[in-house]
Amino acid sequence: MQNQMLAEDIEEVLITPEQIKQKVKELGEQISRDYKDKDLILVGILRGAFIFLADLVREMSIPVKTDFIAISSYGSSSTTSGVVRILKDLDDDIEGRHVLIVEDILDTGLTLNYLVKNLSSRHPASLEICSFVTKEGKQKVPIDLKYCGFRIPNIFVVGYGLDYAQEYRNLPFIGTLKRSIYEDEGHYRLT
Numbered sequence: 433m434q435n436q437m438l439a440e441d442i443e444e445v446l447i448t449p450e451q452i453k454q455k456v457k458e459l460g461e462q463i464s465r466d467y468k469d470k471d472l473i474l475v476g477i478l479r480g481a482f483i484f485l486a487d488l489v490r491e492m493s494i495p496v497k498t499d500f501i502a503i504s505s506y507g508s509s510s511t512t513s514g515v516v517r518i519l520k521d522l523d524d525d526i527e528g529r530h531v532l533i534v535e536d537i538l539d540t541g542l543t544l545n546y547l548v549k550n551l552s553s554r555h556p557a558s559l560e561i562c563s564f565v566t567k568e569g570k571q572k573v574p575i576d577l578k579y580c581g582f583r584i585p586n587i588f589v590v591g592y593g594l595d596y597a598q599e600y601r602n603l604p605f606i607g608t609l610k611r612s613i614y615e616d617e618g619h620y621r622l623t
């Protein structure tokens with residue numbers, strides 16, 4: 433019922449639950465092959481990546497540990513300032529371990545650029561990135577993605593962990609919002 437009400441705010445579904453399930457399965461299998469016999473830790477970026485990470489680990493067939501890092505995000509706006517602040521750091525030490533950052537969406541790349549620099553300084557054995565969605569042509573800094581689920585055009589999307597003003601994360605698909613949802617908010621821009 434709740435999901436149905438949220439779904440009414442959606443303009444267009446870009447990635448369906450079936451497409452998501454299939455892609456997560458493929459990524460889980462690929463990561464399991466690539467990291468077989470390695471001490472792998474998945475680092476989920478809160479809050480957006482929690483749903484993708486939860487689905488991903490259940491499609492993996494190798495032992496895997498998880499940790500989370502929380503960073504400052506958009507609030508209800510849709511542009512990245514480039515200023516990144518760690519709100520909650522990792523609980524575990526990553527020195528000498530194989531780290532795979534799990535991100536919901538790659539937009540400008542500023543967040544990941546900061547995180548890669550920060551986590552590299554802790555001397556992991558390897559550091560790679562898996563982003564579920566990547567926006568075409570939006571990156572301001574080059575980001576080397578080892579795994580990418582979907583490429584989408586440069587539009588603001590919600591669902592499958594992605595929020596607008598902290599809502600819509602629980603939608604089982606990724607889609608765009610109807611204009612009426614955000615048009616009253618002066619700070620919102622379709623970038």
Ligand code: 5GP
Nearest residue numbers: 512538539540541542543587588589594595
């Ligand atoms: P970047 O630093 O790459 O510009 O931004 C990454 C973060 O911005 C993502 O983790 C996500 O929280 C947020 N973000 C970027 N694009 C979108 C979008 O289209 N929808 C939502 N809900 N969040 C986005």
